[in-house]
Amino acid sequence: MIVILAAVAALTAPPPGATACSGCHGAPGSALPSLRGKSEADILAAMTAFRTGARPATVMDRIAKGFSEDETRAIAAWLGSRK
Amino acid sequence: MIGRRTVLAGAAASAFAAPALAAAKPKVVVIGGGFAGVAAARELQRQGVAVTLVEPNPTYIACPFSNEVLVGLRELSAQSFGYDAVRRQGVAIKRASVTGVDPTAKRLTLSDGSKLNYDRAVLTPGIDINFTGLKGYDEAASEFLPHAWKAGPQTNLLRRQLEAMDDGGVVLISAPANPFRCPPGPYERASLIAWWLKTHKPRSKLIILDAKDAFSKQRLFQNGWTALYPGMVEWVGLSSGGKVIEVDAKARTLITDFGKHTGAVVNVIPPQRAGKIAQAAGAADRTEWCPIDPVSFESKLLTNIHIVGDACIAGGMPKSAFSANAQAKACATAVAALLRGQPAPPVKLINTCYSLMSPTYGISVAGVYAPANGLLTDVPNAGGTSPLDAPAAVRASEAAYAQAWFKTITAETFG
Numbered sequence: 001m002i003v004i005l006a007a008v009a010a011l012t013a014p015p016p017g018a019t020a021c022s023g024c025h026g027a028p029g030s031a032l033p034s035l036r037g038k039s040e041a042d043i044l045a046a047m048t049a050f051r052t053g054a055r056p057a058t059v060m061d062r063i064a065k066g067f068s069e070d071e072t073r074a075i076a077a078w079l080g081s082r083k
Numbered sequence: 084m085i086g087r088r089t090v091l092a093g094a095a096a097s098a099f100a101a102p103a104l105a106a107a108k109p110k111v112v113v114i115g116g117g118f119a120g121v122a123a124a125r126e127l128q129r130q131g132v133a134v135t136l137v138e139p140n141p142t143y144i145a146c147p148f149s150n151e152v153l154v155g156l157r158e159l160s161a162q163s164f165g166y167d168a169v170r171r172q173g174v175a176i177k178r179a180s181v182t183g184v185d186p187t188a189k190r191l192t193l194s195d196g197s198k199l200n201y202d203r204a205v206l207t208p209g210i211d212i213n214f215t216g217l218k219g220y221d222e223a224a225s226e227f228l229p230h231a232w233k234a235g236p237q238t239n240l241l242r243r244q245l246e247a248m249d250d251g252g253v254v255l256i257s258a259p260a261n262p263f264r265c266p267p268g269p270y271e272r273a274s275l276i277a278w279w280l281k282t283h284k285p286r287s288k289l290i291i292l293d294a295k296d297a298f299s300k301q302r303l304f305q306n307g308w309t310a311l312y313p314g315m316v317e318w319v320g321l322s323s324g325g326k327v328i329e330v331d332a333k334a335r336t337l338i339t340d341f342g343k344h345t346g347a348v349v350n351v352i353p354p355q356r357a358g359k360i361a362q363a364a365g366a367a368d369r370t371e372w373c374p375i376d377p378v379s380f381e382s383k384l385l386t387n388i389h390i391v392g393d394a395c396i397a398g399g400m401p402k403s404a405f406s407a408n409a410q411a412k413a414c415a416t417a418v419a420a421l422l423r424g425q426p427a428p429p430v431k432l433i434n435t436c437y438s439l440m441s442p443t444y445g446i447s448v449a450g451v452y453a454p455a456n457g458l459l460t461d462v463p464n465a466g467g468t469s470p471l472d473a474p475a476a477v478r479a480s481e482a483a484y485a486q487a488w489f490k491t492i493t494a495e496t497f498g
């Protein structure tokens with residue numbers, strides 16, 4: 001049973017923090033921007049700009065500051081790989 | 084009430100339980116189909132785990148945005164969600180409530196008398212209104228003085244009372260001590276009622292009697308009340324005699340150490356505790372909430388039982404639908420890992436609570452959390468509230484984001 005589960009879960013296990021983003025970011029057509037179809041590079045660049053304050057925001061600045069560069073990279077890679 | 088005896092009787096019977104087949108796929112049972120339970124069940128299913136969700140109601144009525152229902156901005160039907168999409172995804176749904184938990188046999192007793200075995204269980208019963216925690220405020224009293232802290236008939240009752248009130252009446256809100264469900268909720272409620280009174284019953288007043296001296300987004304709320312509803316909203320904190328110690332429901336009167344307040348409409352937000360089944364199972368400690376490990380979300384009192392959402396002690400995280408959803412998905416990842424024989428991975432969580440002070444005036448508080456010293460703790464230099472001095476356009480976009488958040492999270496949970 002361990003083998004079967006490991007095979008399924010290895011594909012989908014999200015990095016820390018990544019599943020919390022979809023609380024706000026969902027399908028296109030919302031006032032909250034959808035992240036679907038966004039590339040890893042775009043997400044990483046936006047998160048970095050929010051964290052440093054280079055990009056003004058209502059809430060993303062407060063959220064992005066809670067993640068280290070490594071954590072942000074892992075989240076961007078995971079989100080960027082989803083359709 | 085489910086007594087301790089049920090649990091013990093279950094434990095005795097467990098000695099005769101047949102051992103699970105070694106080859107069987109591990110099975111997780113989620114108890115409760117609210118924001119936490121549904122998110123946990125769906126994420127577990129996504130990660131390849133066989134899940135059964137036990138929930139007694141065919142329809143879930145969501146609390147976020149129920150303050151808008153109070154003032155006619157939306158109807159309760161817009162708060163109601165079914166479980167069809169959850170079932171279609173492959174989560175088995177059992178329409179029953181759990182009445183007994185036997186952690187030794189890893190078996191649940193359901194309200195229809197049947198039993199359900201699990202390898203791990205996720206317990207998400209939300210809150211129980213503590214009808215013995217405030218003198219004079221029992222279930223019968225709540226039919227006169229609604230709490231409206233579980234959305235449903237209580238919400239509509241409070242709405243009808245507000246609609247029936249004469250112009251010039253006083254609305255009283257009694258706010259509880261921490262911890263309780265939705266820390267900014269009482270103050271959002273006060274704001275939206277004031278917004279509605281301003282147009283419909285402009286000579287009326289609203290007084291919040293509070294059992295604490297500080298509350299969530301306090302400066303933002305207080306500045307907003309002054310700017311939007313001057314002279315209409317009064318907040319009385321603990322040290323000014325705000326703590327309600329007794330309720331006289333028939334007289335619509337709230338009694339504090341400093342005196343009596345009678346209202347035309349009285350909303351008592353009573354003390355709360357973890358859902359009944361958590362108390363019965365022995366998952367709650369002396370605080371009547373459930374201590375958990377912040378990485379695995381496993382109960383500190385019961386093994387193989389994980390607890391997320393309002394029922395758990397989540398350290399710095401408030402009891403919110405956002406928190407419940409975020410915790411549930413992280414918990415599902417932990418449970419799936421543990422079932423594979425791997426340790427629970429590191430945890431990082433987000434919470435954001437939007438509040439509306441009017442339909443076009445939104446404010447928020449956000450936080451990022453990580454385990455530290457056995458609790459989920461605020462990550463320093465992150466999070467915080469909306470700025471105190473934001474222009475109207477920012478308040479308007481936060482109000483729009485608030486609405487969008489509710490659509491997104493309910494679509495993710497129930498859609």
Ligand SMILES: Cc1cc2nc3c(=O)[nH]c(=O)nc-3n(C[C@H](O)[C@H](O)[C@H](O)COP(=O)(O)OP(=O)(O)OC[C@H]3O[C@@H](n4cnc5c(N)ncnc54)[C@H](O)[C@@H]3O)c2cc1C
Binds near residue numbers: 137149182268436
């Ligand atoms: C007025 C108000 C406004 C709010 N606004 C917001 C907001 O803007 N944003 C926000 O994030 N949060 C908000 N909240 C808070 C939010 O509603 C809760 O934090 C959230 O519902 C918690 O989710 P939960 O799954 O832990 O509990 P619940 O949503 O209460 O779900 C618990 C479920 O478990 C089931 N259950 C209970 N016992 C059993 C049993 N024995 N067996 C089987 N099933 C059982 C119940 O039927 C229920 O479906 C608000 C709350 C209120 C009252």
